[in-house]
Amino acid sequence: MVLNNIEKLIEKYLNAETSLQEEAQLKAYFNSDDVAPQFEAYKPMFQYFSESKKEQYTKDVPLKSKKTSLYPWISVAAVAVLILGLVVPNFMGPTEKEKQEAQLVYNQTMEAFSLISIGMHEGKSQLTNLALVGENIEEGVQQASKLGTFSTITNKILKNKSH
Template identity: 65%
Template sequence: MVLNSIEKLIEKYDNAETTLEEEAQLRAYFESDDVAPHLEHYKPLFQYFSLSQQEQYTKDVPLKPKKTQLYQWISVAAVAVLMLGIFIPNWQGESKSFANLTPEEQEAITQTMEAFNLVSLGMNKGKQQLNSLAMVSENLNQGIEEASRLSEFSKTTNRIFKNK
C-alpha cells in the first residue's frame, strides 16, 4: 500500500503536479533506509535536495559606497563651456558677415568647412556599410524563421504519417 502510494507520488512528481506536502512525503521516504530496489535511482535526487536546503552562504558581501566620478564633472564642465560659447557671441551685439572678416579668418572658415565635409563623407560611407550589414542581418533572420517553419512542417508531417 505504501509502495503503491509512493509510486503514484513519483509519477505526479515527474509530471510536476505534486504539492509541497507530497514532496515532503517523498523526501522522507527516500531518506529512510527501506527504499524499494526499483526506486533506488530516485534516492540521490532527494538526498541532494535535502543537502542543498542546509547549505548557507557565510561570506560577507562588501558593499562599497558609490564615489562621484570625475567623468560626471567633466561632462558638466563641457556643457557649461558649450553654453558660454553659444551665448557670449550673442551678447556682443554686432554680428559679422563672411565678407566683413579678414582674409585669414575667411581662409580658416573655408578650411574648417572642407574638413567637416570630409568627415561627413566618411560618416556617410560608414552609414551605407551599416545599412548593408543591417539588410544582411534581416535576410539572415528571415532565413532562420523559414527554417524553423520547415522544421515545424516536418514534425507535423511525421505526426500525420506516424514517423518518428
C-alpha cells in the first residue's frame, strides 16, 4: 500500500500537482534507508534537494556597483546648459554700443524701405500716365476711323455732284 501511495505521489510531483505536505512525505521516504528498488532513480534527486537546502553562500556581496553610469551626469550637464542659456542672456544683455549699432542699422533699413516705397509710387504714377496715353491712342484711332468714314462719304458726294 505504501509503494502504491509513493508511486501516486511521484506522479503528482512530476506533474507539479503536489502539496507541501505530500512533498514532505516524498522527501522523508527518499531520505530513509528502505527505498524500493523501482524508486532508486528518484533518491539522488530528493537527497540533492535536502542537501542544497543546507548550503549557504559565505562570500560578501558588494552592494555598490563599481561601474558608474554616465546617464546621471549627462542629465546634470543638460540642465546646466539649459539654465545657462536662459540666465546668462539676462545678465549679459547688449551693451550700449551694440544698442546704438542696432538702432543705426534699423534706421538705415527704414530709409531703404522708404526709398523703395517712393520708387514704387513713382512707378505707379508712370503706369497710370501710360494707361491714359493708351486710352488716348485708342480714342484717336476711333476718331481716325470716323474721319476715314467721313472722307469716304465726302468723296462719294463730290463724285456724284461732278457727274
